[in-house]
Amino acid sequence: MSRSAVYAAEDQWSAVLDRGGVVDFFGSRIDVPVQRRFGDLDGVRRYVDLVMGLPAVQAEFSGAASPTVRERSGQTRAHYEPDTATIAIPLREFWAGREAVVLHELTHHLMGRPVGGAPVEWHGAEYRTAMCRLVGCVLGESAALLLRAGYEEAGLAVPVAR
Numbered sequence: 001m002s003r004s005a006v007y008a009a010e011d012q013w014s015a016v017l018d019r020g021g022v023v024d025f026f027g028s029r030i031d032v033p034v035q036r037r038f039g040d041l042d043g044v045r046r047y048v049d050l051v052m053g054l055p056a057v058q059a060e061f062s063g064a065a066s067p068t069v070r071e072r073s074g075q076t077r078a079h080y081e082p083d084t085a086t087i088a089i090p091l092r093e094f095w096a097g098r099e100a101v102v103l104h105e106l107t108h109h110l111m112g113r114p115v116g117g118a119p120v121e122w123h124g125a126e127y128r129t130a131m132c133r134l135v136g137c138v139l140g141e142s143a144a145l146l147l148r149a150g151y152e153e154a155g156l157a158v159p160v161a162r
Helices: 003-019 041-053 057-062 099-111 123-137 140-155
Strands: 021-026 027-032 068-071 079-081 088-089
Touching: 003 099, 003 123, 003 140, 027 140, 041 057, 041 068, 041 088, 041 099, 057 123, 079 099, 079 140, 088 099, 099 123, 123 140
Parallel strands: 068 088
Antiparallel strands: 021 027, 079 088
16 A cells, blocks of 8 residues: 555645535536635634534544644654644645645544554555545535545555445
8 A cells, every 4th residue: 555645646636626616526416525625724724623513524534633733843744642642733834724634634533543452554545435424414415535546546445335
């Protein structure tokens, strides 16, 4: 599994969400939302709290609590800090204020750290399944279908949850 392949698939998916609207998907027309963009940390925090409060997210991820959100000082990438349950976003970079980036980091939070279990592979099959589940809850099944197809086109398996 290649972390860069996950990022490439998500970047392509994010570009589709930048436009939103009707997409031709193998001869079927599906409607996808335009992704949100955030200009400040308070907007990201409100969004994370809103997502975490959705009944579908609570049901899918067993009542997980909201993470902390902070500005990332380094500007090359966003990341999740499991020890403090913190999402760090470099909002001075245009790409980082996208909904897809926040959902990526929120997926890491929702995966958690199994107590006494094997370490979580941050961009492995479990992550990709969780990301598709979260996207389905938040953006709808059409957006999740496009993401899953992007992963699979990149040669990355997405096991069906349950």
